[in-house]
Amino acid sequence: MNGLSGVRLSEAATAALVLLACLAGGPLPAADGRLALNDREYFEQRGLDVLVFSSEYDGMFFDEKTAGIELIHHGVRTATGGAVRLKPTPEQWDQIPRLVKRTVDRQAGTIEVRLRYEDFDFDSRVLVKAEPQGFSISVFLDSPLPERLVGRAGLNLEFLPSAYFEKTYLADGRPGVLPLYPSGPTQVKPAATQIRQFAGHSTFDDRGRSEYVEVDPMASGETLVLAPEDPQRRVVIECASGLMLLDGRNVAQNGWYVVRTLLPAHATGKVVEWSVRPNAIDGWKRDPVIGFSQAGYHPSQKKAAVVELDAKDTPLPTATVFEVTPAGETVERLQPKVLPWGPYLRYRYATVDFTSIDRPGLYFLQYGAQRTPVFPIDPNVYANTWQQTLDVWFPVQMDHMFVNEAYRVWHGAAHLDDARQAPVNHQHFDGFKMGPATDTRYQPGERVPGLAVGGWTDAGDDDIRTASHSATVMHLVDTWELFRPLRDQTFVDQATRYVDLHRPDGKPDLLQQIEQGALALVAQHRAFGRAIEDIIAPQLHQYHHLGDWSTQTDGLPYDPTLKRYESNGKASGTPDDRWVFTNKSSATNYASSAALAAASRALRNYNDALADECLAAARKAWSDERADPAAATGTGFEAMVRRGAELGSSLQLLITTKEKPYADRFQELVWPALDRAPGYSIAAAVRGLPFFDAAYRERLLPYVRRYREEIDRLATENPYGVPITRRGWAGNEAVISWAATNYHLHKAFPEIVGREAVLDGLTYILGRHPASNVSFVSGVGTRSKRIAYGQNRADFTFIAGGVVPGVLVLKPDFPESKDDWPFLWGENEYVIDICAHWIFLANAVDDLLHP
Ligand SMILES: [Ca+2]
Ligand SMILES: [Ca+2]
Numbered sequence: 001m002n003g004l005s006g007v008r009l010s011e012a013a014t015a016a017l018v019l020l021a022c023l024a025g026g027p028l029p030a031a032d033g034r035l036a037l038n039d040r041e042y043f044e045q046r047g048l049d050v051l052v053f054s055s056e057y058d059g060m061f062f063d064e065k066t067a068g069i070e071l072i073h074h075g076v077r078t079a080t081g082g083a084v085r086l087k088p089t090p091e092q093w094d095q096i097p098r099l100v101k102r103t104v105d106r107q108a109g110t111i112e113v114r115l116r117y118e119d120f121d122f123d124s125r126v127l128v129k130a131e132p133q134g135f136s137i138s139v140f141l142d143s144p145l146p147e148r149l150v151g152r153a154g155l156n157l158e159f160l161p162s163a164y165f166e167k168t169y170l171a172d173g174r175p176g177v178l179p180l181y182p183s184g185p186t187q188v189k190p191a192a193t194q195i196r197q198f199a200g201h202s203t204f205d206d207r208g209r210s211e212y213v214e215v216d217p218m219a220s221g222e223t224l225v226l227a228p229e230d231p232q233r234r235v236v237i238e239c240a241s242g243l244m245l246l247d248g249r250n251v252a253q254n255g256w257y258v259v260r261t262l263l264p265a266h267a268t269g270k271v272v273e274w275s276v277r278p279n280a281i282d283g284w285k286r287d288p289v290i291g292f293s294q295a296g297y298h299p300s301q302k303k304a305a306v307v308e309l310d311a312k313d314t315p316l317p318t319a320t321v322f323e324v325t326p327a328g329e330t331v332e333r334l335q336p337k338v339l340p341w342g343p344y345l346r347y348r349y350a351t352v353d354f355t356s357i358d359r360p361g362l363y364f365l366q367y368g369a370q371r372t373p374v375f376p377i378d379p380n381v382y383a384n385t386w387q388q389t390l391d392v393w394f395p396v397q398m399d400h401m402f403v404n405e406a407y408r409v410w411h412g413a414a415h416l417d418d419a420r421q422a423p424v425n426h427q428h429f430d431g432f433k434m435g436p437a438t439d440t441r442y443q444p445g446e447r448v449p450g451l452a453v454g455g456w457t458d459a460g461d462d463d464i465r466t467a468s469h470s471a472t473v474m475h476l477v478d479t480w481e482l483f484r485p486l487r488d489q490t491f492v493d494q495a496t497r498y499v500d501l502h503r504p505d506g507k508p509d510l511l512q513q514i515e516q517g518a519l520a521l522v523a524q525h526r527a528f529g530r531a532i533e534d535i536i537a538p539q540l541h542q543y544h545h546l547g548d549w550s551t552q553t554d555g556l557p558y559d560p561t562l563k564r565y566e567s568n569g570k571a572s573g574t575p576d577d578r579w580v581f582t583n584k585s586s587a588t589n590y591a592s593s594a595a596l597a598a599a600s601r602a603l604r605n606y607n608d609a610l611a612d613e614c615l616a617a618a619r620k621a622w623s624d625e626r627a628d629p630a631a632a633t634g635t636g637f638e639a640m641v642r643r644g645a646e647l648g649s650s651l652q653l654l655i656t657t658k659e660k661p662y663a664d665r666f667q668e669l670v671w672p673a674l675d676r677a678p679g680y681s682i683a684a685a686v687r688g689l690p691f692f693d694a695a696y697r698e699r700l701l702p703y704v705r706r707y708r709e710e711i712d713r714l715a716t717e718n719p720y721g722v723p724i725t726r727r728g729w730a731g732n733e734a735v736i737s738w739a740a741t742n743y744h745l746h747k748a749f750p751e752i753v754g755r756e757a758v759l760d761g762l763t764y765i766l767g768r769h770p771a772s773n774v775s776f777v778s779g780v781g782t783r784s785k786r787i788a789y790g791q792n793r794a795d796f797t798f799i800a801g802g803v804v805p806g807v808l809v810l811k812p813d814f815p816e817s818k819d820d821w822p823f824l825w826g827e828n829e830y831v832i833d834i835c836a837h838w839i840f841l842a843n844a845v846d847d848l849l850h851p
Contacts, residue, residue: 033045033046033280033282034130034132035048035050035130035131035134035135036109036130037104037106037109037111037130040812040813041054041104041111041812042054042812043111043128043130043135045280046280046281046282046283046284046285046312047073047074047232047279047280047281047284048071048072048073048074048278048280049071049072049814050069050070050071050128050130050135051069051070051071051072051814052069052082052102052111052113052126052128053067053068053069053099053102053111053113054070054810054811054812055067055070055810055811056099057096057097057098057099058728059096060431060728061092061728061825062092062093062094062096062198063081063090063091063092063093063094063096064092064728064824064825064826065080065081065158065254065256065823065824066080066728066808066810066824066826067080067081067083067096068080068081068082068083069081069082069083069126069128069137069157070082071235071278072814073163073232073233073235073278074232074233074280074281074284074286075286076160076163076232077160077810077814077816078159078160078163078164078233079157079158079159079160079235080158080160080256081156081157081158081256081258082126082137082155082156082157082158083097083113083115083126083155083156084097084115084124084126084139084153084154084155084156084263085097085153085154085155085156085260086117086149086152086153086195087152087195087214088154088214088215088216088217088244088246088248088258088260089214089215089246089247089248089250089251089252089255089256089258090156090248091197091203091248091251091252091255092203092252092254092544093197093198093201093203093429093540094195094197094198095117095119095195095196095197095198097115097116097117097124098115098116098117098118099113099114099115100113100114100115100116100123101113101114102114108129109129109130110127110128110129110130111127111128112125112126112127112128113125113126117149119196120146120148120149121146122145122146122149122153123142124139124140124141124153124263125139125140125141125142126138126139126140126155127139127140131275133277134236134275134276134277134278135276136273136274136275136276137155137157137272137273137274137276138270138272138273138274139155139263139270139271139272139273140269140270140271141263141267141268141269141271142268143268144265144266144267144268145263145264145265145266145267149195149263150265151262151265152195153262153263154260154261154262154263155260155261155263155272155274156258156259156260157237157258157259157260157274157276158248158256158257158258158259159226159235159256159257159258159259160256160257160821161178161247161249161256161257161821162818162820162821163233163820164178164226164227164233164257165178165180166178166180167226167227167229167230167233168227168228168229169219169224169225169226169227169228169245170223170224170225170228171219171220171221171223171224171243171245172221172222172223173221173223174219174221176218176219178226178227178257179218179247181249182247182249182250182255183250184216184218184250185215185216185217185218186213186214186215186216186250186251187213187214187216188211188212188213189211189212189213189214190210190211191206191210191211191212192210194212197540198429198540199427199429201429201539201540202539202540202541203251203252203540203541203544204251204541205539205541205542207565208564208565213250213251214251215246215247215248215250215251215258216246217244217245217246217260218245218246218247219244219245220242220243220244220245221242221243222238222239222240222242222243223236223237223238223243224236224237224238224243224245224259225237231279231281232279232281233279234278234279235276235277235278235279236275236276236277236278237259237274237275237276237277238274238275238277239261239272239273239274239275240273241261241264241272242261243259243260243261243274244258244259244260244261245257245258245259246258246259246260252544253546253793253794253823254823261274285310285312285313286309286310286313286347287369287370288307288308288309288310288313288367288368288370289307289308289370289770289771289772289773290305290306290307290319290352290365290367290370290372290773291305291306291307291308291720291767291768291769291770291773292305292306292365292372292375292763292767292768292773293375293381293762293763293766293767293768293781294373294375294766294767294773294774294775294780294781294782294783294784295375295376295381295382295385295766295767295775295780295781295782296375296376296377296378296381296781297375297376297377297381297763298377298378298379298381298382298849299358299359299360299377299378299379300358300849301355301756301759301849302353302355302756302759303353303354303355303357303377304351304352304353304354304355305319305351305352305354305365305372305768306341306349306350306351306352306719306720306768307319307338307349307350307351307352307367308347308349308770308771309347309348309349309350310347310348311343311346311347311348313348315338315340315348315350316338316367316368317337317338318335318336318337318338319335319336319338319352319365319366319367320332320334320335320336320365320366320367321333321334321335321336321354321357321363321364321365321366322363322364322365322366323361323362323363324361324362324363324364324374330364333357333363334354334356334357336352336353336354337352337353338350338351338352338367339351339352339353341719342719344718344719344770345770345809345813345814345815346813346814346815347770347815349719350719351719352365352367357377358377359377360376360377360378360379361376361377361378362374362375362376362377363375363376363377372773373782373783374782375781375782379849379850382762382842382845382846382849383846383850384780385762385766385777385780385781385842385845385846386801386838386839386841386842386843387487387489387801388777388778388779388780388800388801389777389801389802389803389835389838389839389842390485390487390489390490390509390510390513390801390839391487391489391490391501391502391509391800391801392405392501392779392799392800392801393778393799393800393801393802393830393835394456394513394801394832394835394836395410395490395492395499395501395509396410396411396501396790396791396799397456397457397458397459397832398455398456398492398499398516399414399415399454399455399456399457399462399464399520399549400413400414400415400416400418400452400453400454400455400497401413401414401492401497401498401499402497402498402499402550403499403501404498404499404500404501405500405501405502406501406502409548410548410791411548411549411550411791412548412549412550412551413497413550413555414457414462414548414549414550414552414553414555415452415535415549415550415552415553415555415578416452416555416556417452417553417554417555417556417557417558417576417577417578418451418452418464418535418577418578418580419447419448419451419452419535419577419578419579419580420445420446420447420448420538420558420577420578420579420580421438421440421442421443421444421445421446421447421448421579421580421582422434422438422444422538422579422580422581422582423444423445423579424436424437424438424444428536428579428581429540429543430461430463430534430536430543432533432534432536432581433581433583434581434582434583435583437583438582438583439582439583439584440528440582442582447557447558447577448527448528448580449527450523450526450527451523451524451527451535451580453494453519453520453523454515454516454517454518454519454520454521454522454523455469455516455517455519455520455535456469456472456516456517456520456832457549457791458831458832459789459790459802459829459830459831459832459835460789460790460791460793460825460829460830461536461537461543462536462537462543462545462549462552462791463534463535463536463537463578464520464534464535464536465533465534465536466521466524466531466532466533466534466588466591466592467533467587467588467591468831468832468833469517469520469521469592469595469832470521470531470588470591470592470594470595471591471595471833471836471837472517472595472832472833472835472836473514473517473518473521473595473596473598473599473836474594474595474598474648474652475833475836475837475839475840476510476513476514476517476602476836476839476840477514477595477598477599477601477602478598478840479510479836479839479840479843480510480511480514480602481601481602482843482844482847483843483844483846483847485508485510485843486508487508487509487510488504488505488506488507488508488509489501489502489503489504489509490502490503490504490505490509490512491503491504491505492505492507492509492512492516493505494515494519507606510839511602511603511606514599514602514603515603515606515607515610517595517599518595518596518599518603518610518614519610521592521595521596521599521614521617522596522610522613522614522617524592525592525596525617525620525621528582529620529624530584530589530592530621530624531585531588531589531591531592531593531621532580532581532582532585532588533581533582533583533585533588534580534581535578535579535580535581536578536579536581537552537553537576537578537579538575538576538577538578538579539575539576542576546791546792546793546794547791547792547794548791549791552576553576553577553578554567554572554574554576556569556570556571556572557570557571557572557577558571558572558573558574558575558576558577559571559572559573560573560575561573586625586628586642586645586646587638587641587642587644587645588645589621589624589625589645590621590622590625590642590645590646590648590649591645591648591649592617592618592621593617593618593619593621593622593625593649593652593653594618594645594648594649594651594652594653595652596614596615596617596618596621597614597615597618597619597649597652597653597655597656598652598655598656599611599614600612600614600615600618600656601655601656615656615657618649618652618653618656619653619657621649622649622650622653622662625646625649626665640676640677643669643672643673644673644680644681646665646669647666647669647670647673647681647684648684650662650665650666650669651666651684651687651688654666654688654691655687655691658691663691663692666688666691667692670684670685670688671699673685674700674703678703678706678707678710679707679710679738679741682703682704682707682741682744682745683740683741683744683745685700685703686700686744686745686747686748687744689748701749704745704748704749704752704753705752707745707753708752708753711742711753711757720760720764720768720769720770721760722735722738722739722760722761722764723735723738724770724807724809725809726809726811728808728826729805729808729825729826730804730805730806730807730808730809730817730826730827731805731806731807732765732776732803732804732805732806732834733805733831733833733834733837735761735764735765735806736761736765736803736834736837736838736841737837738761739757739758739759739760739761739762739841739844740758740761740837740840740841740844742757742758742761743758743841743844743845743848746758746848755848758841758844758845758848759845759848761841762841762842762845765777765803765806765838765841766780766781767781767783769806769807769817770807770815770817771807771815771816771817772817772819774817774819776803776804776806777801777802777803777838778798778799778800778801778802778803778804778830779798779800779801780800780801784798785798785802785804785819785828786798786819787819787820787821787822787828788802788804788822788828788829788830789804789822789823789824789825789827789828789829789830790802790822790829790830793822793823793828796820796822799830801835802830802835803830803831803834803835803838804827804828804829804830805825805826805827805828805829805831805834806827807827808824808826808827
């Protein structure tokens with residue numbers, strides 16, 4: 001039973017089912033007080049779910065802390081990474097087991113996984129079984145542990161530190177407080193004894209000493225009780241062969257508390273067994289979440305909150321809208337009906353329409369015992385929802401610049417030692433690759449001149465990613481051309497590499513950011529005659545940098561004639577300069593061409609020399625790629641991306657130059673693109689309208705109608721009526737992109753696509769979404785993301801105006817958006833193109849509401 005039917009069985013019916021299940025010898029259905037397997041293949045009881053490799057380590061970003069045995073404890077995912085692991089506290093790039101086989105046995109009420117470490121030809125089986133209280137985890141070995149893994153391989157389960165902050169533990173009755181901040185114990189070990197990290201990279205900067213650090217236990221015993229004082233978090237774990245409690249944050253800020261038992265040497269069969277007994281509160285129900293716009297509402301717009309309810313909850317008949325008066329009184333203004341929507345993921349949903357409230361003022365919603373924060377209704381509520389992104393977030397991201405804000409310095413001028421040609425035959429830990437040739441005139445390791453200019457650190461990992469930069473520049477130019485915001489709150493001096501926040505300098509900030517992006521993109525064309533993929537830290541121990549970006553490298557060009565760690569003030573012997581990944585990519589070159597063609601228009605009469613250079617580079621990239629027959633071949637996803645980029649490049653060059661070859665190529669590409677994936681290219685098709693005749697518009701109409709049907713379908717797929725993706729990275733970009741596309745369509749075909757399809761995307765980002773109701777734009781709306789994955793994530797804080805990826809739907813049915821733990825990048829990492837697209841969307845909405 002998954003409890004999603006919304007039908008409450010009578011007691012008699014439940015008893016009959018239990019009896020039937022017993023007679024059949026099968027597991028009991030889920031009931032209070034006992035875990036049972038449900039039809040979504042996880043163990044479930046009120047207040048506790050136990051997932052066993054519902055998600056596996058997919059290898060994309062290695063250990064993402066979203067796989068293995070996991071607990072959802074009273075609605076919060078508090079434990080992850082339950083598996084046989086090879087380190088006391090595995091980091092992101094430590095070896096992860098491959099899931100060979102997962103067996104769900106409904107009769108026995110067990111889930112078994114076979115795990116494999118290829119490096120050691122080592123297989124283990126982990127069996128999870130529901131018990132009268134909690135569950136057991138057993139590890140089986142069919143052959144003894146490989147010698148190399150003795151004292152290394154163990155059964156681990158990781159607990160989320162922020163879920164246990166300011167709580168205690170007992171280890172065989174000995175009390176302790178779970179540390180708020182990591183403070184050991186650790187030990188130094190010889191590098192040769194370390195189990196190698198991903199592809200032989202190292203997260204540790206050993207300063208040439210051939211050593212690394214491992215975490216030692218802070219407590220040990222046969223019985224461990226976590227948070228005995230908190231009924232929502234209490235977990236008892238017992239193991240006759242002993243348990244260790246460790247704090248992974250000593251070696252990586254994104255580490256978790258780890259409970260661990262080493263596997264014994266020379267043993268086969270069942271080698272470890274844990275009894276795990278998380279407390280589950282009888283009859284527990286998750287509190288309702290009222291999804292609504294934290295920034296408020298325009299008086300004339302549709303206002304519909306979405307209430308997210310526990311699957312076992314029953315919607316109340318009504319909610320209440322209160323107004324807050326100048327005297328501080330709360331006055332009831334409306335009792336809207338609560339309309340059941342139905343099940344989605346693991347919850348059930350209802351909607352509350354309060355559109356009739358249209359008088360400007362301050363309001364809040366109440367549903368049962370839940371109250372929203374106070375929000376405004378006013379014609380200007382969205383006018384400033386994009387400003388912090390432009391005023392604060394983008395300036396803070398500016399690479400190669402010193403960024404000051406009043407008394408605070410965000411970072412020094414970073415990466416002045418950019419960049420060296422990346423080596424050949426190299427697989428970078430962030431996914432970038434170099435083949436057997438550089439495809440440039442530079443030798444591996446050689447300094448490439450002119451790259452220490454412009455760009456934004458993108459975003460948690462500080463690289464200059466060309467695809468993201470191209471998209472970012474496009475969104476900023478779109479914003480400039482359609483809405484022309486002249487806002488000036490930032491001082492930018494490229495000559496002295498100095499940026500100052502909240503200090504107007506007479507120049508529109510948007511143009512200054514377009515210039516910052518164009519400078520980075522053009523620098524690549526100067527150095528290589530085309531765009532390249534990425535400029536990124538060469539060593540893993542630099543890549544995970546947290547803090548002032550100017551300290552990720554030493555800022556001095558590498559000189560191999562100097563000793564390592566030495567410098568003469570002009571150069572250094574430390575090879576920390578970023579690498580530039582240069583293998584040819586037609587898609588990247590086209591994307592850069594599109595952005596530069598667009599930037600050339602925005603920068604005209606602002607920086608004419610740069611505008612000329614942008615346009616020349618854009619034209620050359622288009623011609624070069626068109627002339628290269630190898631670039632035009634290929635099928636599948638890569639070819640689709642390339643054709644999409646070529647379409648964008650042709651369109652932007654057409655808009656800039658009005659020349660026929662670009663118009664012809666655009667027409668050749670746009671119709672097949674619309675046939676393949678209309679949502680992906682229909683915004684480009686609409687942007688082409690002014691350049692073609694009435695026949696073009698007629699031909700486009702059926703695609704627009706079909707797209708409209710897709711919008712209508714979304715309203716039946718989830719209660720928010722926006723596209724919610726299920727990938728390993730949450731989908732706010734998909735929502736923003738969808739809403740921005742709807743804006744273009746609404747302007748061109750208002751009779752087919754209404755403005756609500758644009759507003760729904762905006763309000764989703766501002767708090768009307770699953771899992772929580774915070775605004776995903778830090779600092780925007782009454783309550784917003786205050787802990788996110790920016791440069792300052794180790795301080796559990798935010799950068800104003802940053803937009804996070806949002807709600808991650810973990811398999812099979814758990815929407816998650818952690819507000820107390822910054823380190824899940826798929827939920828909390830600010831990224832430049834999403835933030836630029838947000839600036840566009842917020843301006844677009846303001847334009848719709850103030851035509
Ligand atoms: Ca300015
Ligand atoms: Ca350097």
